[in-house]
Amino acid sequence: MIRRDFFKYSLFAATLLTTNSAIASIPKKDKKSKVVICGGGFAGLTCAKTLKQLDKNIDVTLIEKNNNFSSCPFSNLWLGEVGNISYEDLNYDYYKTIEKNSFNFVNEEIIKIDKNKKLVYTTKNIIEYEYLILTLGIDYNYEKIFKDKKSIQECKIKAPAALKPGSEHLALKRMVKNFKGGNFIISVPNGAYRCPPAPYERACMIANYFKKHKIKGKVIILDPRDKPAAKPYKFLKAFEEYYKDFIIYKPYSEFKKINFENKTITYKNFDENQIEYINKKIDFEEANIIPPNQANALIKKSNLEVDEMGWAKLRKPTFRSTSSEDIYIVGDSQGEYAFAKSAQMANSCAYIVSEEIASRIKNKIFDYKNNMPGNVCYSMVTEDKAVSIMHNFKYEDTFIPSYEISEISHDVAVGAKGWYFGLINDILEI
Incomplete structure (x- = not known):
């Protein structure tokens, strides 16, 4: 074996x-x-x-x-x-x-x-x-958030999800590189999706880019959950400690629709004063709309x-x-x-x-x-700091996970690089 x-x-x-x-x-x-x-x-x-x-x-x-x-x-x-x-x-x-x-x-x-x-x-x-x-x-299930094919196609081109490698990543890179200021929206989908920490790491990396290049922009995360889907308290700490002026995290906020002509996004948000969900609008310059995922x-x-x-x-x-x-x-x-x-x-x-x-x-x-399978996942949060999570499993009628989350540190960032290129070598024999 x-x-x-x-x-x-x-x-x-x-x-x-x-x-x-x-x-x-x-x-x-x-x-x-x-x-x-x-x-x-x-x-x-x-x-x-x-x-x-x-x-x-x-x-x-x-x-x-x-x-x-x-x-x-x-x-x-x-x-x-x-x-x-x-x-x-x-x-x-x-x-x-x-x-x-x-x-x-x-x-x-x-x-x-x-x-x-x-x-x-x-x-x-x-x-x-x-x-x-x-x-x-994976495939994307755009039909859950849009009613017509024209809106789906427009969103794919103008606000790519970028959970699939290739053209989507190239488009998002262009959007970041050409960004002059304003709101950069990242919407996180309900349910399971590819790489749970990806949208939050992405927010940190884009905010880091804005910070480094002195761009007057904010990354706004619309999340239907009450906290990030992965490494939640570490990401919340990173948002507050490193990107207080660059990242706004909006929990209980579910993407509803996007208007590219007026540059507005409508989302459903839980209003604590009214104790109910209400529709709100936000302006944007660029958007990374991640639709629900499926097989x-x-x-x-x-x-x-x-x-x-x-x-x-x-x-x-x-x-x-x-x-x-x-x-x-x-x-x-x-x-x-x-x-x-x-x-x-x-x-x-x-x-x-x-x-x-x-x-x-x-x-x-x-x-x-x-x-048993196992998992380790690294997320960069700054130029030289990262956080990791490690999953182990046991089987009792189904696979039951246990996990351990590291501190945010420079050493974890060094480990992340070793992990990535080690995994690439493992599958590609480079």
Whole structure:
């Protein structure tokens, strides 16, 4: 069994710190076990690499529509010009890990999945599988906040959510770089979403940019919760201690609509004097509107069961879909367990799934209850200070988390950089 050595290192560090295709090869009918992985992010790459390391005879194919890997972690630092993070530090090619681990790579978009015939349809090929791993990530549910397609499209272009890497990050970077002053609004969605601390770290990084460049602007966070969704008291401390003149945090404030012509946002806010929610308006110059999240649309389209919020349902304690014994769903799309939708969590769970599939191929029983995932997450709050959270799990009818949050410190920021580039190396072999 491959141990999750990088994750163990991360926990240790947190504790101390309180193309068209590169290789387009379709598996042929032979005696090898066919494992097809859909999605080349943190979870998908971990699965592809680990399966080949566990058993070189497993026929592994990774399907990914993008021709390069692009990272969400550390993108906020790049946005705010913190830590000397360049665009190249977020973007990498797939060649090294493909060559080293000898898995097939199909650089095409997935059109549909037939779970009954065990086929994956791409733009150019039909690929058979015995076991299928879906590491597809999230989609946005703009329909929950907008009634028409025109408003959705306008918001996507003018106020990108930027929880997906690539063009959204580039657009948000341009918005920050060209900002002259006024209100920069960040709206946080209700429910689960990718990387819970991301909007609050982003607020800190943008505020840091304003502070450093003497821009007369304020970052205003509209949050439907009573406090930040992750590391709450540390972020509230950071807002007050480092960005008192640059960040305004508005709890119990839910985004309702945006008017780009008049440059106003309407939000529902709890008024303590009237003891009720009332609609309020606020002016803005730029906005980062994050809509509700849900599992990638391909999951529901493939007739795989999702819950009422649109997240994939799993057979406890496994990562197998409730709709198929041979389809695994790993990473941000799952909604069965109280796992942070983070890169480290995706990486950790991918190791477990790879070990289970390797065990199934050898007709061995895999013990989920003694193979717990874990998570460590770092958030920068200033130019040289960060805070971390570490999650451990035990299993009692479901995965039950425990956690520890560090202090905000320079040492944690140093650890964050080691963690990020260590994780990149772990999945990409750079």
